Structure formats: C-alpha cells, structure tokens
Amino acid sequence: MKFKTSDGVNLFYRLDGEGPPLLMLSGIWSDTNTWSAQVRSFSEYFTCIRLDHRGIGQSDRWAGEHSYELHARDAKELLEHLGLKSAAILGACHGGMAAVTLAVNYPGYANALCLNATQLLGSERLRQMYFGWKKILETSDFETLYTVIMPTIMSDHWLSHNRERLPDLLATIEERIEYSAAQKMVDALVAYSATGLMPEELASISVPALLMASSEDRFIPPQVIKNESQYLPNAKYHLFEQSGHFPQREMPETYNSVVLGFLQNLTTSRRLA
Template identity: 30%
Template sequence: MKVQINGIELFYDIKGAGEPLLLVAGFLCDHAYWSLLMPSLISRYQVIRVDNRGMGRSSAPDSPYSLKQMAGDIAALLDHIGIDKVHLAGHSMGGQIAQELVLAHPEKVQSLILLSSLAKGDERFNSIIETWGDLLNNVNLKLYEKVVLPWIFTDEFYSIPGMIEGLIEFAIKYPFPPATHTLYHHSRAILDFDTTDRLKHIHCPTLVLVGKQDVLTPIKFSEQLAQAISNAKLLVLERGGHGFLVESPDAVASAILKFLGSFTPTFTK
C-alpha cells in the first residue's frame, strides 16, 4: 500500500495480528529484507514494514535526505494508519532511523530493537559508507553487489555453493532497484548521523542485537549503544555477520520474540 506523506509516496505492508511491530530496513534494502523472519513474527504480532524514502516502491526524490526526516516519514505513517504505539525494530541504518523516531516521539514506541546498528560511525565505517554512496556512479549493479556483500556475510555463508551468486542474481533482477542518487543521499545521511549525546534520553526497554562476526558494524558499536541507553540489554549472536537477517533468520527471530515476550514494566538489564 502507498500513502502520500511529507511530500512523497511511502510504501508500507501490514501482515499478522496482535500488538504492532514496526520493522525498518537499512541501506540498500527495502521492506523485503525482513522476509525470512516474517513467518515467525506474524504468528504473534501485527507486523508493519516500510520502504524508506528512496527505496523500493517509495518515492526517491533527488535531494538530500536525513535519517531524522525518514523517522518523520514513519511517524506520519503511524498517524495515518491510526496506530498509537509500536514495538520498533531497525536494522543497520534502519536502527539509526529507529533511534531518531524514539527520540522525537517516545510516546509512539513501546520497546526498541536495534540490530547491527550504531550511534556514530568511526573512520573506517565512514570511509566504507562514503564509497558505497559513490560507487554505483562508476560500476554496474552486479559489480556493486560483489564489492558490498563481503562486508555483509560471513566466510561460512560464502562457502555455501551458489548462495552468493544467487543473491547477486536476485538483486540484478529485483523489480525495484535503488536509484544511484538514492544510495548517495542515504550514505550522506548515515555520515551525518550522531546520537551519541542523545542516547541517554531513550528510556523504553531496548534490545541491542549484533552478530559476533559482523565486520561492518562490529560489536563495539552495539556495546556503545547498550551502555548509553539506560534500559538496554545487549545480545551477541554466535552465528552471523551484518546480514544475519538473511544468514541466521531463525536465531534473529527467536531473539526478537524472546525479548518482546519477556519484558515487563520493570524490565532491567
């Protein structure tokens, strides 16, 4: 479904029944990135997925974006569909958008799940993201994926015959590919992002989840989030890297469901 919000068309998808759970995807991804978790999640929750501005079936204006702006898009979407409060989960850049949403609208967020995310990039991370924002101007999508995927998946995943080739083929044939300017604007929005001094204002129950083999957003980023958010719990999954939504979907879904099913108003670390 699409709705006119903040000067753009925003695509969203709702499945399942129960308390609302909103999922926000990251850089280079749209709502479909959560697909392997959906059977588990919709068995207990009303799951809302959204295509961030610039991605999938949402509008992709060729103008600067900010993650605060994208959080504003989601807040407006919740108002439009009449949902007052959600459990909120974001992966990578989606986790950064989720931070902005809970900081701007704490009344809308019942609990927060930050997967493979960060408060601020270091020099190496920023260099990678800057390059990814520029790269599609210079190479085709197949080569782009070949450059990006080693940062997303583990050695073990690469060793599965045909797996990476299949993902690249899927990306090339995907009917809603990202525009070159979208990746540039998203990358710059990530580079401009910094919640380091604002995380102390997040008070809802929070799960910070990361794969042990994540080389793009390493464990130290998640440790920083968990230490700065007063009501946060850190969980490191033994298997999987940055792309653990694809590589270890059952483990990720299980961690999400356990967290959502267990916290109470007296939730503590």
C-alpha cells in the first residue's frame, strides 16, 4: 500500500497482524523486507507497520535533500494516515535516528522506543567515517563502499560463514535504491553527526525506551549506546553478545525475544494501547 506525504511523495508501507501498533523503521538502504523475521514473530501480538523510506524500495524516488527531520515527518504522517495517535517505534540505526527525531519533534506520537545501533549524540568519529563514505560514492561504487563497511558492521562469525552471500547482498542493495539517493542519505548522516541531538532533547523523551547494542558492532560500539542511554530518563540498555550491527539478522530469535519482552511488559502494564 502507499500513501501520499504532505509534499506529494508516495511512500510504500505494509501492515501485518493485530494489536497495539508497532511502527518499524529500517536502516539506511534497507526496505520493508529487512524486518521479515521480526514480523513473523511480532504480528501475533502487534499490528506491524513497515515503511519504505523515501528513495528506498517501493517508495517514490526522491530528488531532494534527505534529513532526519524529513524522515521523522514521513513517519508521523504515516501514523496520521492510518488514524493513529501514537505507536511504539522500533528503529535500526538510520531508522532509529528517524524514530528518536520523531519523538523529540512530535511529542506524543511515540509511546515507546526500541532502538538498536542508533547514534543519538553528535560524533566527530562518525562524521569523519560518513564523510569517507561520501567520498567513496563520489569516486567509486557501492561494491567498494561495502568492501570497506562490511568488516565494521558484521560479526566475525557471520562474515566467516556468509562470504559467498556478499555479492548477492550487494546486488539487492543496488536494486532497491538509486545511486543518487544513496549519496544524499550519506549527506544526511554527515550533517546529523556534526551535532546529533542535544542531551536536553534526549532528556525530554519520557516514554519507555530500549537501547540495544552489539558486542561486535565496530560501527556503533556498545559503549556509545550505553553512554547515550543515560540521557533518556526512562531507558533500559541491552547488549547482544557475539553479534554485529544487525542483531535482528544475525540472531533473530534472540533479538525478537528481547524486543517482545520489553514491549509485552508495557502492554501488560497498559502503557501501550
């Protein structure tokens, strides 16, 4: 299904299951399929709402500039399109940055946050890294970029057992996003990393939050997430052992159990409707 945003862009979304709404926002260059292993588990308890960010998958291509304020507004407008006043939001990295921006800019729309591998504060280390990505995309191609990125985001175990899958993974990325959109998303990462959110903005997020990190995530290391969790007044921190940047892919059963446990506890206590 699709809906039209206030600036006329058609965005693709999927609905699965019944129960309290759970908006699922994927990482950079990922589409709704990235959450398939979660939807099979979560849809028994929640209405799972998956969104293709503009420029990704089955959503319209986007010639304009990307920003996390824009992606947060898109998510808010999807909830409004569905007649929802609020939802729990599950976000991975890029999707988590959109989710927390939504929570700050549009108070009340997020009634809980589950964020994995998500940068909240500014980081010169990450800004420099993203700027390096930008230069690679300007002078080379996706294959070169992913050759650089993969050792930082996947665990040693995953890399050693999935070497033959890497060409296919690269091909699917190139199918679901235009090169120019990929470049503009990296521009948004560079801009966000320069400042991130301010500690006082994070302190304004009073809803229950689960901040998740992974022991072998060299991209967003666990200590970064643990440090960020102290700024959210209602946050819990969870560490996935022996996983890289994508625990939802590397260890989906464990990931699903952690997220479901957190959300179902809120449902039982009537904090989710």
